[in-house]
Amino acid sequence: MKLTIYTVAQEAGVSIATVSKVINNTGRISEKTRQKVLKTMERLNYHPSTVASALTGKGTKNIGLLVPDVANPFFAEITRSIEDYSNSLDYGVMICSTDNKSERERKYVSLLLRQKIDGIILASNFQNEELIQELLDKKVPIVLLAQEVPSMSIASVTIDDFKGGSIAMQHLLSLEHRNIGIITENNRSGKKRLHAYRQMLEEYGVEVDESYIMKCEASISDGAYYGEKLLRHPSRPTAIFACNDMIALGVMTAARNAGISIPDELSVIGFDNTIMSTVTVPLLTTVSQPIREMGRKTVQLLMEDIEKGDAFKQSILYSPELVVRQSTALQRQ
Numbered sequence: 001m002k003l004t005i006y007t008v009a010q011e012a013g014v015s016i017a018t019v020s021k022v023i024n025n026t027g028r029i030s031e032k033t034r035q036k037v038l039k040t041m042e043r044l045n046y047h048p049s050t051v052a053s054a055l056t057g058k059g060t061k062n063i064g065l066l067v068p069d070v071a072n073p074f075f076a077e078i079t080r081s082i083e084d085y086s087n088s089l090d091y092g093v094m095i096c097s098t099d100n101k102s103e104r105e106r107k108y109v110s111l112l113l114r115q116k117i118d119g120i121i122l123a124s125n126f127q128n129e130e131l132i133q134e135l136l137d138k139k140v141p142i143v144l145l146a147q148e149v150p151s152m153s154i155a156s157v158t159i160d161d162f163k164g165g166s167i168a169m170q171h172l173l174s175l176e177h178r179n180i181g182i183i184t185e186n187n188r189s190g191k192k193r194l195h196a197y198r199q200m201l202e203e204y205g206v207e208v209d210e211s212y213i214m215k216c217e218a219s220i221s222d223g224a225y226y227g228e229k230l231l232r233h234p235s236r237p238t239a240i241f242a243c244n245d246m247i248a249l250g251v252m253t254a255a256r257n258a259g260i261s262i263p264d265e266l267s268v269i270g271f272d273n274t275i276m277s278t279v280t281v282p283l284l285t286t287v288s289q290p291i292r293e294m295g296r297k298t299v300q301l302l303m304e305d306i307e308k309g310d311a312f313k314q315s316i317l318y319s320p321e322l323v324v325r326q327s328t329a330l331q332r333q
Helices: 005-012 016-024 031-044 050-055 073-088 102-114 129-137 161-174 188-203 220-231 245-257 291-308
Strands: 062-067 092-097 119-123 142-145 155-159 180-185 213-216 239-242 267-272 285-288 315-318 321-323
Touching (some): 005 016, 062 073, 062 291, 073 092, 073 119, 073 245, 073 291, 102 129, 119 291, 155 291, 161 180, 161 285, 180 245, 220 239, 220 245, 245 267, 291 315
Parallel strands (some): 062 092, 142 155, 180 213
């Protein structure tokens, strides 16, 4: 037999209205009666339908989170932050990995909407701006994480990628490196970090060598592949700026396979300061993002939209910091 609110009311010896008040924590009801209903629900293993609750305008207490790849340490760590903070607010999180594919983005958004989620966090390189506009038209609360769509009024939480790239390059240039390669993603963040790479070289009077610029996916395997290409360059770079920690780990693997010592023969710097940067050998110099704080702030902005429907959409821009460890050193003449 299917359990319903009617079953609970009958078993507890109360009215359906009383059970509804307990479930939704509304109305005036004695604590004795409340506990009686709650114990009956527990005994029957009855769980109210969140979808039914949403249909009555009460919300489901669930949010959706779309990330490119939850296996990426940056997104794994920020997902954990979002999940922890959401749970502290009694919200559940439905996590979807899109692989940066627009068809998967649409599929998952459709799924989340069918589940009547209360809001959605769109992380990083979300491809489908038309789909974002559809969500806005439907008045679905949205926050963008690690990306922006300047043409749309949407709350966002991002890092200053240009500043982060500048910090990384300034560090390498201050160590007297001039032959510096870069391996970056072909997305908004990667483009800004590449722009900083170019500008910092120009400021130091170093001509940009296009053959030192590699673009790839955010993976260790791609980092190793393109790292190997740079290490086979006729004028081998003395330093490589890897635009995330996964790519940096791939570069370090390529260097190790080629018998190139880090940092004595090659300096490597990453970006993100994930846990991965603390377990490499040698420990990875990287640019730090305040990952946990970014996750919490994203949830806060989404909750404000869910609860208040505030027309004012904040854009939060965090400042990165350099974390110097063991993978970079002064260039030997």
